[in-house]
Amino acid sequence: MVDHVLALQDLEVGYPGVRVVHGLNLDVADGAFVSLLGPSGSGKSTVLRTIAGLLPALGGRIVLEGGDITNLPPERRNVGIVFQNYALFPTMTAFENIAFALRVAKKPKADIEKRVHEVAEMAGITDQLEKKPASMSGGQQQRVAIARALVTGSRVLLFDEPLSNLDAKVRTSMRQEIKRLQTELGFTAIFVTHDQEDALTMSDMIVVLNHGRIEQIGDGRTLYRKPATPFICEFIGVSNELAPSLAARLLGREIKGRTFVRLEDVVLGAAQGIPGRVKHVEFLGAYSRIDLDAEGHAVSAMLIGDPLPEPGTTVSLAVRPNAAHIFAEATA
Incomplete structure (x- = not known):
């Protein structure tokens, strides 16, 4: 029996006068790397932001580890977010960036110290903790961003097109880095991208969205060789x-x-x-x-x-x- 860590059930999302996501149903297995793939306006970023609590659901449910989080505020959802530009505070060290959420939550100093070093060791950046982002490589910054997302205990990480502004060579290196970290640390990844190469090379499962509805779900080989609709033929490959x-x-x-x-x-x-x-x-x-x-x-x-x-x-x-x-x- 597959253990689902996240479930979207008949999810409806939209803005005043506009329905963007229509009755979306999706089960995500624990430890999976799932990409939400689609053209601009397909609803993929809207789904991600709704899972994060940054947009309200108009209908349906979001269930995380068996609990309904549909109406919880973002800080109570226990999901981490890795933004497009990593969103690290440039004047803070890696340690301070990772510790930020724990300090806002007023956790004891000793607990913060212990937890930051735990996730830093998992992410392989213990030797970077006293550095500021400007003195770190892109890969090291990526690891800090992931460590910061994991520090509060999140087991589900949401990636909001973190590779979209990179050139081809750096992009290839960064996606290998993200996939390696996800495999090593065992977190569940929901990765939003409009780039099919990112999705094909990184994902256990790809969810192709079109006009706010799921067009097809499958691994990369299935989508490429057994497209379910003309849209998939035109969009993938x-x-x-x-x-x-x-x-x-x-x-x-x-x-x-x-x-x-x-x-x-x-x-x-x-x-x-x-x-x-x-x-x-x-x-x-x-x-x-x-x-x-x-x-x-x-x-x-x-x-x-x-x-x-x-x-x-x-x-x-x-x-x-x-x-x-x-x-x-x-x-x-």
Whole structure:
């Protein structure tokens, strides 16, 4: 039996005149890393802020470790928050940053000292406690922010797009750091991001939101290879949506509905295929993107290695067996 540490039950959230989250249901297992993924306006940050108590729920329940926290103030919810820019006090040392919430709660000095050193040791920053944020690396600041979130005893940490302002190389390093800390310390992470690469590489479970509703829940491989809706095909990874006539030619049967094919599942130079004229070749390092015109329809493919076809040439193209994602037309 799965032990759920957090449950959202028929959660409704909104602002005056606007409903943002519609009847959302979600169970989060203890120690899991869960990403809330979606485009801008999908409701992911609204869900996070409602769990934190920064926004009121208009309906439904939020249950943490078996207790209803729906109407509790933020300071009584026992969840920690790691903000986008870490939100460390620049004039305070790491020790003072971590101890801040305990001092506000008027905990005894000896208890504060003991607890700060406990979480600092867990986070591997004991040697950083007397430093101020400006003299620490980004990874060390991240560890201080997580230690501060854990110091009050929180076992659920909420991450509000902490990687969104970083360049690609630093972003990769930081997400590895967050995942390593989450695994080592065993806390439950709810991670909000609009970046699918963050979600795919870090998460045990990804919750894809669209217009305030859950579109699909699954691990990265499931979402990528077994998308449940056209939206998932378009949002996760890069796909071709094939026109019905082109889909019928490539798949060898009449298609009723929408058909999507991943770029890597388009095969160029196939013995049996249809002709496609190469319009553009884009070299991207590890792979190249080939844009083609097939019977008047745009199709793109991914190629690894050389040689690459020249623009203006004609190649044969096909679709790997069982690789197309077909969604039947909705009926009234």
